[in-house]
Amino acid sequence: MLKRLPRVVREQQMLDAAVKVFADRGFHAASMDEIAEVAGISKPMVYAYLGTKDELFIACLQREATRLLETVAAGVLPAATPDEQLWNGLRSFFTFVGAHRDGWRVLYRQARSEPHFAGELAGMRARIVEVVAGLLESACAAAAVPARPGDFVAMAYAYVGAAESLADWLADHEEEDPEQTATRMMNFVWIGAESLLQGRVWRA
Amino acid sequence: MLKRLPRVVREQQMLDAAVKVFADRGFHAASMDEIAEVAGISKPMVYAYLGTKDELFIACLQREATRLLETVAAGVLPAATPDEQLWNGLRSFFTFVGAHRDGWRVLYRQARSEPHFAGELAGMRARIVEVVAGLLESACAAAAVPARPGDFVAMAYAYVGAAESLADWLADHEEEDPEQTATRMMNFVWIGAESLLQGRVWRA
Numbered sequence: 001m002l003k004r005l006p007r008v009v010r011e012q013q014m015l016d017a018a019v020k021v022f023a024d025r026g027f028h029a030a031s032m033d034e035i036a037e038v039a040g041i042s043k044p045m046v047y048a049y050l051g052t053k054d055e056l057f058i059a060c061l062q063r064e065a066t067r068l069l070e071t072v073a074a075g076v077l078p079a080a081t082p083d084e085q086l087w088n089g090l091r092s093f094f095t096f097v098g099a100h101r102d103g104w105r106v107l108y109r110q111a112r113s114e115p116h117f118a119g120e121l122a123g124m125r126a127r128i129v130e131v132v133a134g135l136l137e138s139a140c141a142a143a144a145v146p147a148r149p150g151d152f153v154a155m156a157y158a159y160v161g162a163a164e165s166l167a168d169w170l171a172d173h174e175e176e177d178p179e180q181t182a183t184r185m186m187n188f189v190w191i192g193a194e195s196l197l198q199g200r201v202w203r204a
Numbered sequence: 205m206l207k208r209l210p211r212v213v214r215e216q217q218m219l220d221a222a223v224k225v226f227a228d229r230g231f232h233a234a235s236m237d238e239i240a241e242v243a244g245i246s247k248p249m250v251y252a253y254l255g256t257k258d259e260l261f262i263a264c265l266q267r268e269a270t271r272l273l274e275t276v277a278a279g280v281l282p283a284a285t286p287d288e289q290l291w292n293g294l295r296s297f298f299t300f301v302g303a304h305r306d307g308w309r310v311l312y313r314q315a316r317s318e319p320h321f322a323g324e325l326a327g328m329r330a331r332i333v334e335v336v337a338g339l340l341e342s343a344c345a346a347a348a349v350p351a352r353p354g355d356f357v358a359m360a361y362a363y364v365g366a367a368e369s370l371a372d373w374l375a376d377h378e379e380e381d382p383e384q385t386a387t388r389m390m391n392f393v394w395i396g397a398e399s400l401l402q403g404r405v406w407r408a
Contacts, residue, residue, distance in 0.1 A: 028319075082397070082401055083397075083398065086397065112316060112317070113316070113317060113318070113319045113322050114317070114319070115232075115317045115318070118317050139397075139401060140401070143401040143402070143403075145400065145401055145403055151388065153373075154370065154373060154380075154385065154388050155388060155392060157369045157370050157372070157373040158366040158367075158369060158370045158388070158389060158392045159366070159392075160369060161365040161366045161367070161368055161369020161370065161372075162362040162363070162365045162366035162369070163362075163365070164365055164369070165361045165362060165364060165365020165366070165368070165369075166358065166361050166362045166365060168361070168365075169357075169358060169361040176358075181358065184355065184358050184359060184362070185362060188359060188362045188363075188393075189392075189396065189397055190396055190397050190398050191396045191398060192393065192394055192395045192396020192397075192398070192399060193286070193287075193290065193343075193393055193394050193396075194287065194394050194395060194396070194399075195396060195398075195399070196349065197286055197343060197344070197347040197349055198347070199347075199349050
């Protein structure tokens with residue numbers, strides 16, 4: 001078992017290097033030579049550990065998506081009330097995106113624009129929608145608000161789409177603050193336009 | 205001027221045929237032969253009128269995006285109050301998507317997954333975000349709600365992302381009603397989660 005630790009550490013180094021190179025160069029222009037060089041590992045070792053460029057890209061995607069889900073889940077779970085849950089989840093999400101702009105570009109933009117990764121990305125998106133729909137269902141059940149099961153999935157698509165779009169905007173605006181972006185989303189999602197136009201504002 | 209009418213009519217026939225074939229086959233598998241056949245026009249004529257397959261695809265994109273924007277703008281403009289504006293806009297949008305599922309697949313999904321159309325799609329999205337940001341700004345100004353100019357653009361990204369994601373879901377669910385989808389979005393955007401969890405519901 002002692003032998004596994006260096007492998008895990010090396011894989012993370014390679015993935016860090018790959019995320020950086022894919023983000024800088026784009027999927028097509030990224031070369032395995034550069035990834036190996038940035039990782040400080042020989043090219044045959046990169047192939048031996050993580051396979052072809054396609055497989056390496058999918059490994060990057062999966063690691064970034066798992067990190068993102070774990071971060072958001074850690075934010076959401078311990079909270080007591082639905083607004084705390086939502087705020088913690090949104091703050092975790094936008095803080096993650098703000099701190100991993102490279103990863104977001106790999107995770108979301110490159111994968112989205114490569115037809116052969118579309119299935120992989122759709123699968124991850126479906127997992128996220130399912131988690132959000134589950135949270136909505138729990139919140140409605142706890143508040144004894146009646147709703148049809150189909151509604152949760154449709155609403156989850158709206159939530160996830162809004163968060164993705166705003167995260168994409170944040171990734172392009174280095175000067176924007178993640179927590180303020182989360183606050184904007186909270187005003188959008190929690191308060192609603194009607195109350196906002198009556199001058200109400202949500203604050204952390 | 206009389207000579208132009210048949211050309212316009214023919215171009216629309218070709219675009220109708222192209223949207224259908226692109227939606228059925230995907231961009232890569234779509235052939236100019238099939239598009240010509242579905243349009244009832246010879247292949248050299250298709251090339252003469254609308255150019256290469258890439259140019260034809262971009263012409264499809266532009267026509268569908270323009271139709272969509274015109275439909276939504278026609279819904280939004282005559283309304284008096286912000287909630288009427290929003291409801292009319294959302295109802296127009298989801299009704300359009302529900303009635304043009306083929307077009308939506310061409311406009312949104314195919315273009316999104318083809319790297320060389322990404323710039324075209326980003327330009328259209330920027331136009332839509334700008335329109336939505338302008339509507340938000342007018343609504344806030346009319347209600348005398350203070351807001352920073354940057355907020356409108358960020359909020360518009362959230363609105364557009366939510367609508368896109370839900371429209372994508374609608375395009376995949378033939379059995380779902382566009383007006384009910386618009387109502388869900390209205391509940392999400394207008395009422396907000398806080399009021400929804402208190403049992404409030406928005407109805408047309």
